[in-house]
Amino acid sequence: xxxxxxxxxxxxxxxxxxxxxxxxxxxxxxxxxxxxxxxxxxxxxxxxxxxxxxxxxxxxxxxxxxxxxxxxxxxxxxxxxxxxxxxxxxxxxxxxxxxxxxxxxxxxxxxxxxxxxxxxxxxxxxxxxxxxxxxxxxxxxxxxxxxxxxxxxxxxxxxxxxxxxx
Ligand SMILES: [Ca+2]
Ligand SMILES: [Ca+2]
Ligand SMILES: [Ca+2]
Numbered sequence: 144x145x146x147x148x149x150x151x152x153x154x155x156x157x158x159x160x161x162x163x164x165x166x167x168x169x170x171x172x173x174x175x176x177x178x179x180x181x182x183x184x185x186x187x188x189x190x191x192x193x194x195x196x197x198x199x200x201x202x203x204x205x206x207x208x209x210x211x212x213x214x215x216x217x218x219x220x221x222x223x224x225x226x227x228x229x230x231x232x233x234x235x236x237x238x239x240x241x242x243x244x245x246x247x248x249x250x251x252x253x254x255x256x257x258x259x260x261x262x263x264x265x266x267x268x269x270x271x272x273x274x275x276x277x278x279x280x281x282x283x284x285x286x287x288x289x290x291x292x293x294x295x296x297x298x299x300x301x302x303x304x305x306x307x308x309x
Contacts, residue, residue, distance in 0.1 A: 145209065148193070158190060160190065164256065168186065168256055169182060189236075226290050244279040247278070288301060
């Protein structure tokens, strides 16, 4: 997970990544300025959420801090809340035409925002995330994918494809 959101490539998540992410996104986005401003706000909200995992307070979230957060989430049965928040943000950011579903093109546009191209085989990943194969990732499918990604120990779970084949 660090890899996709780590835009600066230093192996951690920080506000610097949020800024790069937002700039990449808004430079490719063809919608209104209001919508762009909205996306910038969403990106900053996402990263301020992620930075809550920064236990040692050095401004960077590393993989160990993420693992600690996920363990805490599962231990305290907060998975539904956390996953619900991720699903909402994912739709805000990826579903650019706002129809409540993620098309293959919307997914590929999103994945290609990271210039380091950390996601290999994005088309195959999409076919796994579209669990019933109807050509769209629905809200329910997103929810199931996120839940599996963060909690499943099954190496073949479809949700493991959330950030592609690393
Ligand atoms: Ca830290
Ligand atoms: Ca859509
Ligand atoms: Ca589907």
